[in-house]
Amino acid sequence: MKSVPSVLLSRLIQERLRAEDCVKRGWVLDGIPATREQALMIHSLGIIPRHVEIYHTTFDWPPESEIQDRLVVPAGISELETAQKLLEHHRNIVRILPLYPKILKVISADQPCVDVFYQALTYVQTNHQSNAPFTPRVLLCGPVGSGKSLQAALLAQKYGLVNVCCGQLLKEAVADKSKYGEVIQPFFEKEMAVPDGVVKKLLCQRLSQLDCVQRGWVLHGFPLDVDQARMLTGRDHTPNRVFFLNVPLDSIIERLTLRRTDPVTGERYHLMYKPPPTMEIQARLLQNPKDSEEQVKLQTDQFYRKCAELEQFYEQAITLNGDQDPYTVFEYLESGIINPLPNKVP
Structure with missing residues (x-):
C-alpha cells in the first residue's frame, strides 16, 4: 500500500x-x-x-x-x-x-x-513563558527605504512573531497559482496596483492562520492609506501596536539609489555601505529601475502625503526616527511593545 x-x-x-x-x-x-x-x-x-x-x-x-x-x-x-x-x-x-x-x-x-x-x-496545561507581555499584532508604517523589512525581521526573530510582508504575500500567491494568485497575475503583468479588496482578502486569510493567531504578527506594506486601514479593523486583524518610521528624503535616496545587483551571482551591493570587492564586479552591476531617484522621490512623496491621515487614524501610534542605527531603532520598537501605550494629550 x-x-x-x-x-x-x-x-x-x-x-x-x-x-x-x-x-x-x-x-x-x-x-x-x-x-x-x-x-x-x-x-x-x-x-x-x-x-x-x-x-x-x-x-x-x-x-x-x-x-x-x-x-x-x-x-x-x-x-x-x-x-x-x-x-x-x-x-x-x-x-x-x-x-x-x-x-x-x-x-x-x-x-x-x-x-x-x-x-x-x-x-x-503549562503556560509557556514568552518574551512578549501579550500577543503582539504589530504594524510598521513608513516610506520605502525606511527599514520596515529589517525591523520586522528582527521583531519576528526575537519574539517569535510571524513576519507578514504584504508585497511578498502577493508574490507568493502568484507563484503558488492559488485562486487569489490567478486574480493578481494580470495586475502584476501590467505593473498595476492590485485592488484593495483582493489584497484585504488575501491578507485576512493569512492573519487568520493558526501561527498568526497563536504567536502574533508584524505587518508591513499595508495599509498605505486610511481606506486600507479601515479594512484591517475588526476580528483579530486590528493591530495593537503601530509604529511610524520617519526618514528624511535625502537619507532614503542615499539608501536606495546606490543599491546594485550582480547579474552573475545575484549578490546585492550598496556603493557606499557594501561596495563590490573588485572593479570587474562593479562594472557589471545593475540598478533596479525602482531604485532610480525619480521613482524613489515619487514613492516617498506618495507616502508622506497620506501619512498625516494615517497617523490620525491610529491615535495610539508611536512615531520613531528611522534615520539612525537599525539596532537603536529596534530598541525603541521593543520599548514601545513592552511598555504600556502612552496617553495622548488632547
Whole structure:
C-alpha cells in the first residue's frame, strides 16, 4: 500500500484544523510529522503546535483475562518489521526535534499509562513563558527605504512573531497559482496596483492562520492609506501596536539609489555601505529601475502625503526616527511593545 504524499496529507490536516471545533477547542496531532520534510511542510502552512511530546512505549497489557484471551496479533508487527519501523523512526526523529527547541518535552512511556497521561496533561496545561507581555499584532508604517523589512525581521526573530510582508504575500500567491494568485497575475503583468479588496482578502486569510493567531504578527506594506486601514479593523486583524518610521528624503535616496545587483551571482551591493570587492564586479552591476531617484522621490512623496491621515487614524501610534542605527531603532520598537501605550494629550 502506497503512503499518502506529504503535500496532500499536510493540506488535509490544514483544512481539518481550520474547522471551528479545532479553532475553539484546540487539537492534538498524532502521526505527523513523521519526517523533517513533513514538519517543515506543516510549518509553512501555519500549523504551529504549542506543545510537542515524544513517547517511548514498551507495553500496556490489559488486566482482564477475557480480553487477554481474545487478543490477536495484528499484521506488520513482527520483530523484523518492528525493528525496521523503529530504525526509520529514530532516523527521522533526530531531524525533527531541533524544529521544536522551546516546546518539546520527552516523556518515558515505560511506566503506568496513568502516569504518562498526567505528565502529558501537566505539560499541556503549562503556560509557556514568552518574551512578549501579550500577543503582539504589530504594524510598521513608513516610506520605502525606511527599514520596515529589517525591523520586522528582527521583531519576528526575537519574539517569535510571524513576519507578514504584504508585497511578498502577493508574490507568493502568484507563484503558488492559488485562486487569489490567478486574480493578481494580470495586475502584476501590467505593473498595476492590485485592488484593495483582493489584497484585504488575501491578507485576512493569512492573519487568520493558526501561527498568526497563536504567536502574533508584524505587518508591513499595508495599509498605505486610511481606506486600507479601515479594512484591517475588526476580528483579530486590528493591530495593537503601530509604529511610524520617519526618514528624511535625502537619507532614503542615499539608501536606495546606490543599491546594485550582480547579474552573475545575484549578490546585492550598496556603493557606499557594501561596495563590490573588485572593479570587474562593479562594472557589471545593475540598478533596479525602482531604485532610480525619480521613482524613489515619487514613492516617498506618495507616502508622506497620506501619512498625516494615517497617523490620525491610529491615535495610539508611536512615531520613531528611522534615520539612525537599525539596532537603536529596534530598541525603541521593543520599548514601545513592552511598555504600556502612552496617553495622548488632547
